[in-house]
Amino acid sequence: MLEEFFLNPFDYEFMRNALLSCFCLSLGCGPVGVFLVLRRMSLMGDALSHAVLPGAAIGYMIAGLSLPALSLGGFLAGFLVALLAGLVSRTTLLKEDASFAGFFLIALALGVFIISMRKSSIDLMNILFGSALAVTHQALLLMASITTLTLSVLAFIYRSLVVECFDPQFFQRVHGKGTLYHMLFLMLVVLNLVSGFQSMGTLLSLGIMMLPATAAQFWSRQIWSMGVLSVVFAMIAGYLGLLLSYHLNFPTGPSIVLMAGLFYIISLLVGRFGSVLQHMKNRVA
Amino acid sequence: MVLRPMGFKMDNHSKHIQIQHLTVAYGETVALENISGTLHPNALMALFGPNGGGKSTFVNVLASIIKPTSGTITHQCRTTCSPAYLPQQSTMHRQFPLTVREVVAMGLWGQAGPFHALDPGHQEKIDEALERVGLQDYDQRLIGTLSGGQFQRMLFARIILEDSSLIILDEPFTAIDIQTSETLLQLIQEWHKLGKTILVVLHDLDIARRYFPETILLSKTCLGWGKTEDVLTDHNLIKAYAQSMRTTHHA
Numbered sequence: 001m002l003e004e005f006f007l008n009p010f011d012y013e014f015m016r017n018a019l020l021s022c023f024c025l026s027l028g029c030g031p032v033g034v035f036l037v038l039r040r041m042s043l044m045g046d047a048l049s050h051a052v053l054p055g056a057a058i059g060y061m062i063a064g065l066s067l068p069a070l071s072l073g074g075f076l077a078g079f080l081v082a083l084l085a086g087l088v089s090r091t092t093l094l095k096e097d098a099s100f101a102g103f104f105l106i107a108l109a110l111g112v113f114i115i116s117m118r119k120s121s122i123d124l125m126n127i128l129f130g131s132a133l134a135v136t137h138q139a140l141l142l143m144a145s146i147t148t149l150t151l152s153v154l155a156f157i158y159r160s161l162v163v164e165c166f167d168p169q170f171f172q173r174v175h176g177k178g179t180l181y182h183m184l185f186l187m188l189v190v191l192n193l194v195s196g197f198q199s200m201g202t203l204l205s206l207g208i209m210m211l212p213a214t215a216a217q218f219w220s221r222q223i224w225s226m227g228v229l230s231v232v233f234a235m236i237a238g239y240l241g242l243l244l245s246y247h248l249n250f251p252t253g254p255s256i257v258l259m260a261g262l263f264y265i266i267s268l269l270v271g272r273f274g275s276v277l278q279h280m281k282n283r284v285a
Numbered sequence: 286m287v288l289r290p291m292g293f294k295m296d297n298h299s300k301h302i303q304i305q306h307l308t309v310a311y312g313e314t315v316a317l318e319n320i321s322g323t324l325h326p327n328a329l330m331a332l333f334g335p336n337g338g339g340k341s342t343f344v345n346v347l348a349s350i351i352k353p354t355s356g357t358i359t360h361q362c363r364t365t366c367s368p369a370y371l372p373q374q375s376t377m378h379r380q381f382p383l384t385v386r387e388v389v390a391m392g393l394w395g396q397a398g399p400f401h402a403l404d405p406g407h408q409e410k411i412d413e414a415l416e417r418v419g420l421q422d423y424d425q426r427l428i429g430t431l432s433g434g435q436f437q438r439m440l441f442a443r444i445i446l447e448d449s450s451l452i453i454l455d456e457p458f459t460a461i462d463i464q465t466s467e468t469l470l471q472l473i474q475e476w477h478k479l480g481k482t483i484l485v486v487l488h489d490l491d492i493a494r495r496y497f498p499e500t501i502l503l504s505k506t507c508l509g510w511g512k513t514e515d516v517l518t519d520h521n522l523i524k525a526y527a528q529s530m531r532t533t534h535h536a
Contacts, residue, residue, distance in 0.1 A: 038381070160399045163391055167377045173348070173370060174394040174447075221382045221427050 009246040017135045021143055021199040022238025022256065025208050028147035028192045030231035031154055033213025034223065035185060039165050042210055043097065047104035048186070049193050049206040051081035053111025056202065061114060065126075067138055071194045074202065078190035081107055086183065130201030132242070132252035139198040146195040150188050157181050162223060200253045207257030208234050215263040218271025233263045301325060302347070302451070302482070307356035309342050315505065316342040320356070322501065322510040324484065329477040331497035332486045333517065335529035338504040340486045341373055344453050347484070368451035369444045373459070373486070379429060385439050386424040389414055392446025414442040419468060434465035441469055452476060455486045470496055493517060504528045 009015050036045050055077025056070045063069035081103045088103075089096040154161075164171040164178040171178050189209075196205025212233035216226040241256030270277045302324040309317040317339040324330065332340050345351040346358065348370040390403060390411055397403055403411075415421045418438040423431070431439065437457065444452060454473075458466045474496070476483055487493050493500055493513060500516040502509035504525040509516030 038378075040378075157399070162383075163394070165378070166381045166383060166388075167375070167391075169350070169372060169376050170391065172350075173367065174391075175399070221429075223382055226382065 005247070006243065009243060014133050014135070015242065015246065017137075017140060018132045018199065018242055018252065019239060021132065021135045021140055022208075022242065023235055024140070024143040024147050025192075025196050025200070025205065026212070026231050026234030026238060028143075028150040028195060029205070029209040030212055030216075030234050031227040032150060032185075032188050032192050033209040034216060034226045034230050035154075035161060035165070036189065036210065037213050037217060038223070039185075042214070044100055045189060045193075045206055045210055047085075047100045048078050048082060048190055049202050050108040050111075051104045052078040052107075052190065052193055052202050054107050054114060055080075055111075056197070057111045057114035061118075067136070067142065067198055071142060071197055074194045074197060075190055077107060077111075078193065079187060082186040082190060083183070086179075086186070126201070129204060129251075129253050130197065130199050132199040132245075132256070135199050143195050143199075146191050150192060153184060153188060157184055161185060200256070204253040204257050207260055208238070211257065211260035211264045212237065215260075215267040215271075218267040218273055218275050221273055234260060237263060301359075303357075303359040305357050305359070307343075307346065307358065308354050309339070309346060309351060310354045317346075317503070318506050320503070320507045322507065324482060326482055327477065327480050328482050328484070329473070329496075329498055330482075330484045331493040331500045331513065332484060332503065333488075333490070333493055333500055334503035334508075335526050338525065338529055340503055341455055343501075343503060344370070344455050344484065344486060345372075348453055367449065368453045369447040369449035370453045371440055371444060371455060371457055373455035379436065381428065383428055384424065385420055385426050385428060385431070386411060386415070388428055388439055389420075389424075389442045389446065392443040392448075395447065410446060414445040417445060417472065418442045432462075433460055434462045437461050437469065438465060441472060445472075449481075451482045451484075453484045456488060457485065458487070458489065458492065466492075490517060490522075 010019060033045070036042055052074040055073035055075065057073070058077075059066070059069035059071075059073025062073075081100070085096060085100040085103050088094055088099040092099075094102075160171070160175065160178075160181050163175075164181055168178055192209060193202060193205050196202075196208060199205075200208060212230040213226070215233050216229040220226045220229055237259035238256050241259040242252065244250050244259070245252040245255040268275060272278070304323070305321050307317060307320040308315070320343070332343065334340050342351060346353050348368055350370075390397075390407075392414070393403065393407055393410070397407065411424075412421070415424050418441050420435065420438050420442060423435065428436065428439065441457075457469060461469075470492070473483060473485065485497070487497075494517060497513055499511060500509065500513040501507065502516050502521055502525055505528065508525050508528075509518075509521050
């Protein structure tokens with residue numbers, strides 16, 4: 001009975017692929033999300049996930065529904081917006097968040113504009129929300145590569161990223177400008193958003209990145225364990241979301257992200273550090 | 286027993302730092318005008334002046350965070366002269382999930398850099414630095430739980446490990462308890478005995494007169510540079526504050 005509910009769905013190859021893609025995404029997105037939160041850039045991820053759209057749309061115009069074309073286009077567009085926003089904040093009076101907002105809105109409108117020229121809203125839905133149950137081997141391979149690259153680069157720049165994030169002035173004094181690390185990191189963010197392209201879509205893959213990372217803040221006060229926790233949360237959310245969508249015929253991507261959202265809400269309420277519960281306890285005591 | 290911070294060698298590397306006709310302007314506003322003077326090796330110098338008198342600008346130029354609009358600063362160091370610098374309004378995230386030990390360990394960046402592991406020798410140095418500032422029992426505490434005074438002690442421990450021949454502190458005793466101020470002042474005296482060059486921005490006349498043999502008085506222009514008793518005279522101080530009042534009035 002239990003086995004039927006929890007394991008049997010994965011007799012199907014498409015379910016196994018979907019689960020594998022969730023795990024892959026979780027491994028890369030979890031730690032990246034933690035650093036986004038620590039850098040106080042949670043909303044930049046949002047901006048970047050929109051910024052990916054015109055690139056993907058142009059890739060679609062040129063090559064149709066070809067994953068490499070969509071991914072490459074999306075990556076280039078997202079990274080271009082990140083670079084432009086960074087450049088503008090360094091040379092003009094705008095702060096980074098404002099310049100990001102400006103560019104991602106243009107990018108988003110441009111993306112929708114391009115897609116609408118094909119006069120089929122199904123394509124738009126596909127790019128925005130993905131289709132987790134139709135993950136191809138090619139897509140899995142791409143995700144695995146991006147995850148491997150992400151974890152390797154993160155391991156390489158970990159110490160610099162932590163110090164630069166905690167005390168940028170100190171880092172600049174003892175090591176030099178942090179711009180390179182900032183850019184490398186933004187590149188990882190865009191890569192991971194693109195990684196979730198086919199299975200989750202551009203908008204929902206951000207959910208896998210941010211919700212578990214935010215939830216992890218309430219359970220741990222060390223950077224590495226926050227990373228581990230966010231991966232675990234994301235994996236469980238992926239598994240439960242797939243089960244729900246299989247048994248109850250719910251849409252897959254949103255189910256997974258809603259599960260991650262549930263982790264966030266529960267953590268927010270009863271987490272070990274700084275949650276609503278802790279707040280109440282402190283007031284009583 | 287002689288109190289002597291360990292992990293230090295006598296510092297003979299520091300030489301003169303010469304400042305010539307230094308002017309800094311932010312757009313139309315002139316913050317510093319035509320400042321000249323010499324920081325001697327092993328100087329223990331206070332930097333004094335009214336608010337808006339350009340003290341922070343001055344130390345930011347010395348720490349090469351701001352480029353001067355005109356004028357030159359000549360460091361004559363054999364090795365690199367990058368100072369250990371404690372800014373006034375730090376850009377640090379005070380709630381960041383790091384322990385006291387981890388932050389203090391950052392002082393070893395020059396030796397460990399982004400990749401090398403810390404060996405037992407390093408760990409020992411960290412222990413000594415923590416003990417010197419009285420935080421030995423706090424090394425696993427999260428920095429978000431520290432009081433203002435404890436946080437400042439932690440930053441001083443990091444400076445100990447940086448082991449730089451030039452140390453610049455911008456108002457290190459602001460909003461800090463008396464006991465911490467005493468400990469940190471004692472530490473500054475020890476750095477002085479070890480031959481380091483130290484420049485401290487102050488707003489407390491009493492501390493400047495008691496602990497600092499030399500003083501620079503800044504109020505946009507330099508009103509005094511030399512022995513503290515010669516610089517912090519009533520005449521000079523009135524002049525400095527009158528000047529700053531005039532500037533404020535015009536603005």
